[in-house]
Amino acid sequence: MVESEQEITLKIIIIGMVVIFLLSLSVIIFFILYQRRLLAQQQKHQKIESDYQKELLKTSILSQEEERTRIAKELHDDVGAMLTTTKLYFGQITPELPPDELKDIAKKTSGFLDDMIHSVRSISQDLRPVVLEKLGLIEAIQSLVQTINESGKISAGFQNNTVKTIIKTKELNIYRIVQELVTNTLKHAEATTIKIQLKNDKNVLVILYEDDGKGLKGENMLHKKGLGLKNIESRLSVLSGTSQFINKSKGMKVKVEIPI
Ligand SMILES: Nc1ncnc2c1ncn2[C@@H]1O[C@H](COP(=O)(O)OP(=O)(O)OP(=O)(O)O)[C@@H](O)[C@H]1O
Ligand SMILES: [Mg+2]
Known part of the structure; x- marks a missing residue:
């Protein structure tokens, strides 16, 4: 039986519609899959970001705890011990004591008091450097550099x-970031020189720090074992700054950028 022209047209229309339907369906399926993948990727990024923030927060809490423990120890071992000894000496003072011994006690307790004043000053200097408070960052770094040079090492x-x-x-x-970089050079690098440069790039403060020691191995700072580098990261996160380690034939070089 020969198909009429009308039937052929109908078939073509039906086939065409099926093809269009299949095409649209595949476009929709593709779109849904693509969206899903995008979402999964976004979630993955968010997780990495939140893990990173958690890690920074943990570091910050840990180092605060470490700092408190250190200060408590210094107060207990230095100031506490000296106060106890001074009290013991004062306890020896009686009206019958010969003037010579009295003089001796006065000399010793005065020495202890001097040591205590020194300890308290150094603890408070550690907590918040006086020069930073009074004269600002530039002078504080200058003073830090002077102290390093005076050590002669x-x-x-x-x-x-x-x-x-x-x-x-x-x-x-x-200041704490620069201080940690310096401390690390002194502790790990076996370097002979340190160079610190500060400049402005419009409203961004740029710190270029380098030493000529052993150099940092491995790119990712957060996988390093100490708290120091993680602390730098967490301070930079507070300051909305960034750090970038620059390859160098000998030693390490880091560029820190902070909007001011
Ligand atoms: N200037 C440097 N030269 C060579 N190695 C370095 C330098 N700075 C850091 N490192 C290496 O990176 C590691 C991590 O440094 P980080 O400051 O995080 O920890 P740390 O100094 O060992 O301990 P912490 O800072 O907690 O007292 C160091 O143990 C050291 O091996
Ligand atoms: Mg360190």
Whole structure:
């Protein structure tokens, strides 16, 4: 039986519609799958980001605890012990005591009091460097560099090319970052020189820090064992800053950028 023209047209229309339907269906399925993948990727990124924030928070709490333990220990071992000894000496004072012994006790207790004043000053200096409070970040770094040079172990240079003032509230965190970098060089690097450079790039403070020691191995700082580098990261997160380790034939170089 020969199909009529009408039937052929109908078949073509039906086949065409089926094809269009299948095409649309595959586009929809593709779109849904693509969205799902995008969402999964976003969730993965969010998880990485939140894990990272958690890690930073943990580091910050841990180092605060460490700092408190250290201060408690210094107060207990230094100041506490000296106060106890001084009290013992005072207990020996009686009206019958010969003037010579009295003089001896006065000399010793005065010595203890001097040591105590020194200890308390150094503990408070550690908590918040006086020079930072009084004169600001640049002078505080200068003073840090001077202390390193006076130790005679290593030569440190500091170049300041900043033209903008740094917000007071950011100074302590920035100072602690430089201090940790310096401490690490002294502790791990076996370097002979340290170079610190500060400059402005518009409203961004740029710190270039380098030493000529053993150098940092491994790119990812957060996998390193100590608290110091993680602490730098957590301070940078507070400051909305970034750090970038730069390859160097000998030693380590890091560029820190902080909006001010
Ligand atoms: N300037 C450097 N030169 C060579 N190695 C370094 C330098 N800075 C850091 N490192 C390496 O990176 C590791 C991690 O440093 P980080 O400051 O996090 O920890 P730490 O100094 O060992 O301990 P903490 O800072 O908690 O007292 C160090 O143990 C050291 O091996
Ligand atoms: Mg360290």
